[in-house]
Amino acid sequence: MNIGKIIADRRKRLGFSQQMLAEKLNISFQAVSKWENGTSCPDVAILPDLAAILKISIDSLLGYPTQSLTEYDKRYSTEGYYWGQTPNTLCYEIMRLKPPTKPHKVLDIGCGEGKDAVFLARNGYKVTAFDISEKGLLKARELANHCNVKIDFFKADVRDFRLETDYDIIFSSGVFHYIPQEQRMIVIENLKKHTLASGINVINVFVRKPFIPLPPDIEESEILAGDWRSGELFMYYHDWQFHMxxxxxxxxxxxxIPHKHCMDVLIAEKI
Ligand SMILES: C[S@@+](CC[C@H](N)C(=O)[O-])C[C@H]1O[C@@H](n2cnc3c(N)ncnc32)[C@H](O)[C@@H]1O
Structure with a gap:
């Protein structure tokens, strides 16, 4: 994403008009407008103030989204399992719709510390799983070893990873909000293409509601990806059969700090 789009997105998320941002920086609103429409770029000398006002790092302002990696690596470096070991209830929906009467191939995108991948593998699915966090993968491998199941874990970034093999079930929980707006169609079309006939995609994503304040611990990479709209996920699957x-x-x-989230949940079948 270019710097103008990042400034515009972040400014709007914080509820500033161009005029308000300009006043905080002691410059004209035309300068802000020019940055945002790509006709000029902010001077390097202004970047620290601009980044501070937009509550974002200079790296992120320049379009280097490194936050999710370091954030999750930190979370997964603590003792114990950050997300626990209880499987997501969607795993039971998977078992109901596609019982493991044969070793269905499952892909878990953004598997974290592996609780869902391991649960499915223990129940007879043939599981492949990836995440961007090495620390998460390390714990996931430990959990799989402990439970005596084989899972093909690897490191990849959902934003640029493209599937080459097909799966019966593609599952992802709490990850799609990291996919930037302009890449969503490409990523999802690739997942749909690599889902076998009668296969399912089971995905949830946080969506933005104007009446729910932004969460206090929102990450920069999520901000940079842009909001998911209510129903947007469903739209990408308009040509599949919905089970949820x-x-x-x-x-x-x-x-x-207590806060609220809104989440869209989809289970769709390729007919
Ligand atoms: C909210 S956690 C969910 C983890 C797991 N799915 C679960 O429900 O326990 C989000 C996960 O997405 C991973 N992640 C963040 N950005 C990613 C990216 N660009 N590509 C792949 N995984 C990513 C994080 O490392 C983290 O493990």
Whole structure:
């Protein structure tokens, strides 16, 4: 993403007009407008102030989204399992719709510390899983060894990874909000193409609602990816059969500060 688009996205997320941002920087609003429409770039000398006002690092302002990697590596470096070891309830939906009467091939995208991948493997699925975090993968491998299951874990970035083999089930929980707006169609078309006939995609994604404040622990990479709109995920699967398409609002305390999230959940079958 270019710097103008990052400034515009971030400014809007913080509820500033171009005029308000200009005043904070002691410059004209035309200068801000020029940055945002790509006719000029901010001077290097202004970057530290601009980044501070937009509550973003200079790296991220320049389009280097490194935050999710370091953030998750940090979380996964602590003792124990950050997300616990209880499988996501969607795993039971997978078992209901595609019972392991044969070793269905599953791909878990953004598997974290592997609780869902391991659960599915223990139940007879042939699981492949990837994540961007080495630390998460390390724990996931340990969990798989401990449970005596074989899983093909590897490191990849959902934003630029493209599948070459086909799967019966593609699963992803709590990850798609990292996919930038302009890449969503490409990523999802690739997943759909590499889902076998009668296979399913099971995906959830955080969506933005104007009446729910931004979470206090929102990450830069999520901000840079841009909001997911309510129903957007469902739209990409308009030509598949839906087994679940629901939107849930729930309370969260992840940062120690109580807040709310809204999430769209999809289970769709390739007919
Ligand atoms: C909210 S956690 C969910 C983990 C796991 N799916 C679960 O439900 O336990 C988000 C995961 O996405 C991973 N992630 C973040 N950005 C990613 C990217 N660009 N490509 C792949 N994984 C990514 C993080 O490392 C993290 O493990």
């Amino acid at each position: 398409n629901e939107e849930n609002t729930f309370n969260c305390n992840s940062s120690g």
